[in-house]
Amino acid sequence: MWLTSSSIGRKVVMSVTGACLVLFLTFHMLMNLVYVYDVMVSTAAGDHYYDKVCEFLGTNWYALIATAGLALLVVLHFVFAFILTAQNYKARGKDRYAVSGKQPVHWAAKNMLVLGIIVILGMLLHLKDFWYNMMFAELAGAEGQYAPTAGFDWINLVFACPVIVVIYAVWFCALWYHMTHGIWSSMQTLGLNGKVWLNRWICISYVWATVIILGFCSVVVAAIINNGGFTGC
Numbered sequence: 001m002w003l004t005s006s007s008i009g010r011k012v013v014m015s016v017t018g019a020c021l022v023l024f025l026t027f028h029m030l031m032n033l034v035y036v037y038d039v040m041v042s043t044a045a046g047d048h049y050y051d052k053v054c055e056f057l058g059t060n061w062y063a064l065i066a067t068a069g070l071a072l073l074v075v076l077h078f079v080f081a082f083i084l085t086a087q088n089y090k091a092r093g094k095d096r097y098a099v100s101g102k103q104p105v106h107w108a109a110k111n112m113l114v115l116g117i118i119v120i121l122g123m124l125l126h127l128k129d130f131w132y133n134m135m136f137a138e139l140a141g142a143e144g145q146y147a148p149t150a151g152f153d154w155i156n157l158v159f160a161c162p163v164i165v166v167i168y169a170v171w172f173c174a175l176w177y178h179m180t181h182g183i184w185s186s187m188q189t190l191g192l193n194g195k196v197w198l199n200r201w202i203c204i205s206y207v208w209a210t211v212i213i214l215g216f217c218s219v220v221v222a223a224i225i226n227n228g229g230f231t232g233c
């Protein structure tokens with residue numbers, strides 16, 4: 001099939017899956033801001049809006065379908081990244097990024113695979129911290145430290161540990177770099193550029209990636225404030 005057999009087809013798969021993952025991250029970040037609201041604004045002790053969001057998503061059929069779709073997107077994005085990188089090495093050896101003229105190549109552009117691997121490793125830790133204790137626990141009927149829908153308490157627990165916070169900080173940096181290049185590059189592949197739009201997309205990539213990462217950082221900071229500092233791992 002054209003999408004898998006030609007190099008432009010494989011780039012289209014990378015671009016579409018990448019764009020969908022950015023949309024997921026935007027939604028995920030906005031959902032997590034409810035936790036920040038609970039910590040900073042809501043005064044109703046013990047009655048957390050964030051838990052209501054987790055309860056609403058829970059293990060409903062739409063949440064399970066979304067999770068399966070998300071897993072497929074991640075696998076496709078990851079597998080095609082390896083195929084494209086191997087193909088680029090074969091074509092150009094160590095000179096991995098083809099450019100015309102003397103335009104400098106951005107650091108992130110040359111290191112997308114390494115950044116992507118750090119993102120995936122961080123995500124595995126993240127899924128163990130949250131998805132395993134929440135969605136998986138609810139499906140398996142397992143008894144954890146907190147209820148599967150007690151997202152507010154799980155966030156407090158995870159970010160009580162300074163080592164985890166440092167690992168998440170490294171993960172967020174890699175994700176930021178990855179998106180600053182990935183967003184505009186995918187738009188270019190999909191033909192949504194043109195002379196003026198290319199620079200606009202580069203600018204949009206930086207702003208969008210920064211907003212997403214700052215949103216996630218605000219959750220971590222709110223958790224540290226809520227915990228009154230680091231209380232242990």
Ligand code: HEM
Pocket residue numbers: 025028032054057058063066067068070119123126127130131134135136151155175216217219220
């Ligand atoms: C402070 C930052 C973050 C917090 C507090 C957070 C919180 C959570 C929580 C509570 C869940 C479990 C939801 C449930 O199963 O009911 C979850 C799932 C997930 N998170 Fe995050 N998240 C953060 C950042 C990220 C980032 C940066 C990524 C991706 C790079 C990510 C990817 C995922 C994925 C793929 C799932 C599984 C979704 C599903 O089951 O459908 N998260 N996160």
